[in-house]
Amino acid sequence: MIELTGAGVRLGGRGIFGDVELRVDAGQFVAVLGPNGAGKSTLMRVIPGLVRLDTGSVAVLGRPPAQVRSAIGYLPQRHGFDPSTRIRGIDLVRLGLDGARWGIPVALTRTARERRRAETARVEEVIALVGATEYARRPIGELSGGEQQRLLIAQALVREPELLILDEPLDSLDLPNQAAVAGLLRRVCTTQHVSVLLVAHDVNPLLPYLDQVIYMAGGRARSGSADEVITSATLSDLYGAPIEVLQTQDGRLVVVGQPEAPHHHAPRHELVT
Amino acid sequence: MTPSLSPDPISDLNALFTFPFMVNALMAGTIVAVLAAVVGWYMVLRRQSFAGHTLSVMAFPGAAGAALIGLPTALGYYLACGSAALVMRGARGSLRRGRGTETATIATVQTVGLAAGFLFLSLNSAVLGGTETLLFGTFLGVSRGQVLTLLLVALAALALIAVAARPLLLETIDPEAARARGLPVAALDTGFLLLLAAAVAATSQITGALLVFALLVAPAAAAQQVTMRPLPGLVLSVVFALAIVWLGLGIAYFSIYPVGFYVTSIAFAVYLVARVSRAMAERRRV
Numbered sequence: 001m002i003e004l005t006g007a008g009v010r011l012g013g014r015g016i017f018g019d020v021e022l023r024v025d026a027g028q029f030v031a032v033l034g035p036n037g038a039g040k041s042t043l044m045r046v047i048p049g050l051v052r053l054d055t056g057s058v059a060v061l062g063r064p065p066a067q068v069r070s071a072i073g074y075l076p077q078r079h080g081f082d083p084s085t086r087i088r089g090i091d092l093v094r095l096g097l098d099g100a101r102w103g104i105p106v107a108l109t110r111t112a113r114e115r116r117r118a119e120t121a122r123v124e125e126v127i128a129l130v131g132a133t134e135y136a137r138r139p140i141g142e143l144s145g146g147e148q149q150r151l152l153i154a155q156a157l158v159r160e161p162e163l164l165i166l167d168e169p170l171d172s173l174d175l176p177n178q179a180a181v182a183g184l185l186r187r188v189c190t191t192q193h194v195s196v197l198l199v200a201h202d203v204n205p206l207l208p209y210l211d212q213v214i215y216m217a218g219g220r221a222r223s224g225s226a227d228e229v230i231t232s233a234t235l236s237d238l239y240g241a242p243i244e245v246l247q248t249q250d251g252r253l254v255v256v257g258q259p260e261a262p263h264h265h266a267p268r269h270e271l272v273t
Numbered sequence: 274m275t276p277s278l279s280p281d282p283i284s285d286l287n288a289l290f291t292f293p294f295m296v297n298a299l300m301a302g303t304i305v306a307v308l309a310a311v312v313g314w315y316m317v318l319r320r321q322s323f324a325g326h327t328l329s330v331m332a333f334p335g336a337a338g339a340a341l342i343g344l345p346t347a348l349g350y351y352l353a354c355g356s357a358a359l360v361m362r363g364a365r366g367s368l369r370r371g372r373g374t375e376t377a378t379i380a381t382v383q384t385v386g387l388a389a390g391f392l393f394l395s396l397n398s399a400v401l402g403g404t405e406t407l408l409f410g411t412f413l414g415v416s417r418g419q420v421l422t423l424l425l426v427a428l429a430a431l432a433l434i435a436v437a438a439r440p441l442l443l444e445t446i447d448p449e450a451a452r453a454r455g456l457p458v459a460a461l462d463t464g465f466l467l468l469l470a471a472a473v474a475a476t477s478q479i480t481g482a483l484l485v486f487a488l489l490v491a492p493a494a495a496a497q498q499v500t501m502r503p504l505p506g507l508v509l510s511v512v513f514a515l516a517i518v519w520l521g522l523g524i525a526y527f528s529i530y531p532v533g534f535y536v537t538s539i540a541f542a543v544y545l546v547a548r549v550s551r552a553m554a555e556r557r558r559v
Binding site: 076098 | 320436438439443446449450451452453455497498501
């Protein structure tokens with residue numbers, strides 16, 4: 001599904017990461033973890049071809065990213081819609097289907113009308129899949145973070161991608177919603193046969209579902225099962241500093257001793273050209 | 274010359290079309306209303322009203338300056354708005370800094386623009402109808418040639434929007450997602466600012482530079498209060514704009530007061546009604 005070999009990116013003269021080896025198989029549910037500025041978002045942007053590698057190679061479905069763009073659903077990191085945005089959730093989802101289509105948006109021929117009907121049905125179907133039917137006709141800006149996130153997931157899913165990449169989809173959600181959206185993504189992964197790759201700050205809401213973890217720190221990355229990667233030994237090696245991974249009684253993982261994120265790095269939203 | 278209303282509405286309506294200047298004004302107003310309503314709908318959704326305002330303020334020195342050096346004022350409008358749009362786009366730099374971040378610098382430039390326009394007019398007040406006309410609009414003296422130019426500009430702009438309707442909508446709501454889909458986000462952004470410039474330049478010729486918003490913002494904002502659906506919203510915005518222009522011109526014809534006042538007041542009324550009816554509809558639902 002995804003294969004990175006010796007992958008490295010430099011942005012603005014600064015190395016973001018280097019020598020990243022990575023392999024994600026079809027149908028896997030994968031979390032990308034690590035401190036701020038470790039290059040998680042950049043890695044997520046390499047896969048849909050939004051950032052080019054400076055060293056090494058990337059293949060998605062065995063091809064260069066630019067050639068398989070339509071098979072990739074990418075959900076950028078975002079901070080919610082402005083409350084006054086006068087657009088309905090359902091229209092947002094529909095833009096997932098036809099937002100990149102040029103031409104007059106009026107169905108004139110019979111085939112165009114039939115296609116439009118099929119697309120409307122597909123939009124309703126995917127909204128039902130993420131459980132957003134109830135609020136899909138309300139203005140997107142008035143919805144809660146969790147509701148917006150579900151509709152954005154529907155928007156990414158509506159074209160039936162083979163790979164779904166989400167940059168911090170659980171960010172700014174409360175704990176019950178984090179668990180619900182994580183569960184939804186796992187269900188989508190299994191029932192829709194989509195590989196899911198997501199960036200997360202906290203691995204705990206995802207722990208029950210993960211096939212693989214990619215941990216990025218200090219310009220490098222380690223991947224494997226959560227048990228293999230989130231250990232004191234592996235993380236200490238990645239950070240180059242003593243790190244302790246503790247497990248609470250209910251199975252939650254706590255990482256102790258992470259050095260503060262480096263302060264010289266640009267704010268994340270300035271990173272990419 | 275102020276025609277008075279007769280008891281017979283049909284003859285009043287006929288009177289509107291008696292004089293060529295009025296027919297020209299109605300044609301120009303119709304063209305401008307459709308263009309402003311469509312571009313304005315996107316502008317309101319993109320939260321670029323401030324950019325629109327800036328362009329309209331720069332239209333004033335453009336027209337005054339063109340008249341001063343002997344160029345057609347219409348050309349001055351288009352040149353000033355177009356270059357102001359490009360400067361604004363350049364000043365913003367990277368797209369990721371977001372729209373609407375360019376406030377302080379632009380506000381300063383606006384003031385200079387207004388002052389420059391006033392200076393150009395003072396140097397040359399005999400040629401033009403004067404400050405008032407450029408700032409607050411007139412429907413007198415719209416020539417056939419001007420109508421034709423407006424028509425060509427509007428057709429070109431509307432054709433571009435029709436072709437890019439959906440990509441522009443996606444780029445408006447979610448630029449990051451648009452980029453991920455492989456859309457030329459920077460080109461769409463710059464392109465829209467230029468279309469906005471064209472719409473402002475066209476509208477300024479009827480409403481004057483300061484009252485452009487009566488046609489650019491009010492119909493679009495009112496339409497978005499009534500419906501959130503894109504296509505019906507665009508259509509409604511056009512309907513509102515046409516109603517505003519036709520009513521405004523019609524009343525102004527029988528009145529001694531300037532057209533800008535009527536157009537703006539009707540636009541305000543339309544927006545007010547839309548806003549209140551939405552609030553009432555929402556209260557009923559709760």
